Amino acid sequence: MSGAFDAWALPHGVDAPTRSSLSLVGGSSQLRYLDSDPDWLAQLLDVLADARVGLLDRRAGDLCAVLGSVGARLLDPHDALRKRALEHLPADSGLSPEMAAVVLDGMARDWTEDRLRALLVSEFRDVAYLDGFVERDGRSSMAVGPRLCFQVIAGSVPGVGVSALIRSLLLKSPTLLKPGRGDCVLPVLFASALGEGDPELAAALAVVYWPGGSEVLEGVALQRADTVVAYGGDESVAALRNRVPVTKRFVAYHHRFSVAVVGVEALGEPQAEACAADLANAVAIFDQRGCVSPRVVYAEQGGAVSPRALARLLARSLADLEHTLPSGALDGAEASALHQVRGTAELLAASDSGAEVHHGGGASWTVIFDPGLTVLEPCLGRMVQVVPLADVAQLPDILAGSGVHLQTVGIAGLGDREKGLALRLGHAGVSRVVPLAEVPFPPPWWHHDGGSPLGDLIRWVDLGDG
Amino acid sequence: MTLSQGRSPIKAGSAAVDFDALATELTARFSEGVDSPWSDSDFGALASRVFEYQFAHNSTYRLYSERRGATPQTVRSWREVPLVPTDAFKHLDLVAGEAQGVEAVFHTSGSGTEGVAPGRHLIPRLSLYRASLLPPFKAHLLPDRERLRFISLIPSPEELPRSSLSHMVEVGAQAFASEVHWVVDGTGLIDRERLEGAMRDCRRDGEAVLLLGTAFSFVHALDQDALGALPPGSRIMETGGFKGRSREVASSELYQSLSSQTKVSRDHIVNEYGMTELLSQLYTPVLSEGAADGGAHVLPPWLRVRALDPSTLDEVEEGTEGLLAFFDLANAGSVCHLLTEDVGSILGGRLRLAGQVTGAEPRGCSMAMDDLMAASQTSR
Numbered sequence: 001m002s003g004a005f006d007a008w009a010l011p012h013g014v015d016a017p018t019r020s021s022l023s024l025v026g027g028s029s030q031l032r033y034l035d036s037d038p039d040w041l042a043q044l045l046d047v048l049a050d051a052r053v054g055l056l057d058r059r060a061g062d063l064c065a066v067l068g069s070v071g072a073r074l075l076d077p078h079d080a081l082r083k084r085a086l087e088h089l090p091a092d093s094g095l096s097p098e099m100a101a102v103v104l105d106g107m108a109r110d111w112t113e114d115r116l117r118a119l120l121v122s123e124f125r126d127v128a129y130l131d132g133f134v135e136r137d138g139r140s141s142m143a144v145g146p147r148l149c150f151q152v153i154a155g156s157v158p159g160v161g162v163s164a165l166i167r168s169l170l171l172k173s174p175t176l177l178k179p180g181r182g183d184c185v186l187p188v189l190f191a192s193a194l195g196e197g198d199p200e201l202a203a204a205l206a207v208v209y210w211p212g213g214s215e216v217l218e219g220v221a222l223q224r225a226d227t228v229v230a231y232g233g234d235e236s237v238a239a240l241r242n243r244v245p246v247t248k249r250f251v252a253y254h255h256r257f258s259v260a261v262v263g264v265e266a267l268g269e270p271q272a273e274a275c276a277a278d279l280a281n282a283v284a285i286f287d288q289r290g291c292v293s294p295r296v297v298y299a300e301q302g303g304a305v306s307p308r309a310l311a312r313l314l315a316r317s318l319a320d321l322e323h324t325l326p327s328g329a330l331d332g333a334e335a336s337a338l339h340q341v342r343g344t345a346e347l348l349a350a351s352d353s354g355a356e357v358h359h360g361g362g363a364s365w366t367v368i369f370d371p372g373l374t375v376l377e378p379c380l381g382r383m384v385q386v387v388p389l390a391d392v393a394q395l396p397d398i399l400a401g402s403g404v405h406l407q408t409v410g411i412a413g414l415g416d417r418e419k420g421l422a423l424r425l426g427h428a429g430v431s432r433v434v435p436l437a438e439v440p441f442p443p444p445w446w447h448h449d450g451g452s453p454l455g456d457l458i459r460w461v462d463l464g465d466g
Numbered sequence: 467m468t469l470s471q472g473r474s475p476i477k478a479g480s481a482a483v484d485f486d487a488l489a490t491e492l493t494a495r496f497s498e499g500v501d502s503p504w505s506d507s508d509f510g511a512l513a514s515r516v517f518e519y520q521f522a523h524n525s526t527y528r529l530y531s532e533r534r535g536a537t538p539q540t541v542r543s544w545r546e547v548p549l550v551p552t553d554a555f556k557h558l559d560l561v562a563g564e565a566q567g568v569e570a571v572f573h574t575s576g577s578g579t580e581g582v583a584p585g586r587h588l589i590p591r592l593s594l595y596r597a598s599l600l601p602p603f604k605a606h607l608l609p610d611r612e613r614l615r616f617i618s619l620i621p622s623p624e625e626l627p628r629s630s631l632s633h634m635v636e637v638g639a640q641a642f643a644s645e646v647h648w649v650v651d652g653t654g655l656i657d658r659e660r661l662e663g664a665m666r667d668c669r670r671d672g673e674a675v676l677l678l679g680t681a682f683s684f685v686h687a688l689d690q691d692a693l694g695a696l697p698p699g700s701r702i703m704e705t706g707g708f709k710g711r712s713r714e715v716a717s718s719e720l721y722q723s724l725s726s727q728t729k730v731s732r733d734h735i736v737n738e739y740g741m742t743e744l745l746s747q748l749y750t751p752v753l754s755e756g757a758a759d760g761g762a763h764v765l766p767p768w769l770r771v772r773a774l775d776p777s778t779l780d781e782v783e784e785g786t787e788g789l790l791a792f793f794d795l796a797n798a799g800s801v802c803h804l805l806t807e808d809v810g811s812i813l814g815g816r817l818r819l820a821g822q823v824t825g826a827e828p829r830g831c832s833m834a835m836d837d838l839m840a841a842s843q844t845s846r
Contacts, residue, residue, distance in 0.1 A: 335776035336789050336807050343551035350529035363777040
């Protein structure tokens with residue numbers, strides 16, 4: 001157990017408010033957060049906004065190197081920064097220590113200089129667009145980042161906050177990041193490390209946690225920022241969006257969920273075990289809390305291994321993973337909901353529904369094989385449903401009704417049907433179709449929820465009309 | 467009665483004979499009243515017979531129990547009888563015996579998950595339900611009188627035939643009301659004219675009143691200034707006032723307003739705790755003991771409650787909060803051992819409610835209420 005963690009990082013020279021509060025996280029460790037008041041926050045935002053002048057003189061490629069060096073520290077097993085992160089992550093995120101290390105590796109891999117440079121190239125082709133006008137095909141344009149960016153993070157997956165602040169800092173935008181409960185440690189440590197390495201860049205970044213939704217504090221930030229990025233459930237994102245003036249940019253990452261589809265080509269005797277292992281891994285990483293986490297596995301009938309048998313293999317793989325990557329603890333509400341859903345599924349399985357339930361007891365993993373039930377339940381730890389499908393071609397129609405919330409479809413065993421199915425899934429609302437093994441960690445340049453991670457934040461400036 | 471699709475048919479058995487005998491015995495025991503507690507062995511013996519009956523006549527529950535290694539032969543205590551989550555009532559008809567032969571079907575009011583029908587509880591014998599609800603009703607609402615005039619802010623059974631709460635009020639009224647005024651319609655909308663007429667008559671006649679309502683209905687009545695001073699000796703039964711919010715805050719504010727508008731003192735405002743899935747009710751014993759105990763609920767002797775650890779479902783220590791699990795012999799016709807989503811602690815055999823666990827702050831990304839919403843959730 002570690003001591004209280006201070007859930008803030010401020011630019012050098014900005015004093016914290018004198019009062020702070022302690023709050024229990026996960027029942028054991030504590031989070032200390034500032035009792036921010038509106039006046040203080042307004043001053044902080046002014047300081048951040050002033051820091052933009054210095055950033056505009058920097059080259060984007062240089063910012064890549066600086067930000068990437070902090071990312072590299074988080075990957076270096078001998079670095080004190082990584083050790084500190086791993087010490088505090090389990091209590092902060094609710095993930096087991098083993099899982100926290102895997103998640104940190106998977107996330108920080110994308111925070112290195114090479115990957116960030118690749119992100120810039122993917123988004124702008126020529127990084128120089130961020131540093132001034134670039135002439136191409138007879139027209140001259142420049143990409144300008146937000147004047148002041150306010151980002152609100154959900155907190156369900158640790159690391160999302162750092163990815164978010166990197167995006168706006170790469171665009172030379174001063175950033176106030178309000179991390180979510182469960183994702184405070186990494187942004188705070190990242191910002192502190194940035195302060196040691198590059199005070200000028202760090203002067204444009206503040207990470208400040210406050211509990212729940214504070215309309216007053218948010219109001220101050222919404223008033224001063226020109227770009228707002230919100231991660232969270234539909235209701236919370238909508239509540240924020242409704243208060244953002246039309247003249248400001250609002251980027252929403254609302255509730256999303258993902259599924260997997262396994263075709264018969266992956267359901268031969270030898271392949272199915274590997275497929276089940278990949279599925280189990282995708283379910284286990286983030287304990288099903290990620291928007292990329294597959295909540296339902298659609299398995300095609302007609303292979304040597306039936307969907308029912310795949311569910312059993314998946315259960316075995318999840319049981320194995322419990323030794324190497326144990327589940328995190330659920331809070332009371334999640335555990336209660338888990339027992340309601342699991343017990344109900346077991347009763348349905350005991351009726352003549354044809355359902356089958358496997359679980360690891362307590363608040364660990366659950367696999368529900370059910371030919372009839374496809375009710376999406378809230379994130380309840382490693383709970384996943386396996387649903388049989390006569391033909392994978394049915395999937396786009398099944399998912400069409402959920403299109404607005406669809407994100408990733410992890411695939412296996414589709415053979416030459418892959419492209420055709422991906423096309424139809426795309427039309428149904430899916431924004432990412434990838435092999436099962438790639439599901440948990442999308443690369444930095446992915447079209448996040450179908451958008452452009454940097455492109456959605458910038459404003460193009462044309463010099464002459466070409 | 468037509469059973470809705472998606473619910474499994476219940477296999478026929480020789481239920482009727484067995485259940486009649488069991489129901490007759492339970493009815494007789496319930497009718498002894500709530501004054502003397504039942505010993506553990508007394509309760510346990512009845513509980514094991516009821517489990518044996520349910521195991522024999524509900525094939526789904528039998529298989530569910532067998533998969534947990536629980537059969538009438540292996541179960542040594544009612545605590546080991548497999549728990550059924552209350553959510554299951556949304557998906558299955560949990561009745562022992564013939565679903566077609568039941569006398570009533572009560573529906574839960576909770577909105578639940580989108581696309582899932584509300585839960586329903588099939589009641590094979592209304593007489594058993596009646597036998598279980600009257601003694602606690604009398605003991606906690608009319609300990610000092612035989613009859614009272616009822617004014618109900620709960621819709622009548624004619625308006626809401628599927629509401630167990632409406633049924634309960636009607637059964638109570640049949641037994642103990644000199645007259646009953648139903649003053650809301652099926653949607654809970656107050657009929658101002660009827661309410662004012664009823665209040666006027668009571669004041670004119672000086673007859674004490676039992677005013678019954680949900681917390682929700684009282685909030686509406688107070689907002690409309692629809693309630694006035696009630697005659698001396700009047701009392702109030704409030705139910706369902708705390709879901710998703712701090713119980714203390716919610717009920718103390720409500721009771722204060724109720725008390726000042728009706729002139730009914732706090733020790734004459736009784737809280738009833740019940741749910742469609744659980745046929746027995748719990749009450750705060752303020753009329754017999756005063757309001758000193760701070761809102762603990764008393765159980766009838768045929769009901770047992772435990773607080774369980776939310777993860778392991780192991781029983782927590784006395785006085786510690788946990789998920790509430792009930793074993794209710796009044797549920798003999800369906801399933802007795804229920805796991806709820808309500809939180810509370812047990813002290814000296816009484817229940818201290820803490821609220822509903824779903825009001826907590828969840829972490830998952832797909833939860834509708836996430837970190838940002840926590841503040842507005844708690845103030846709802």
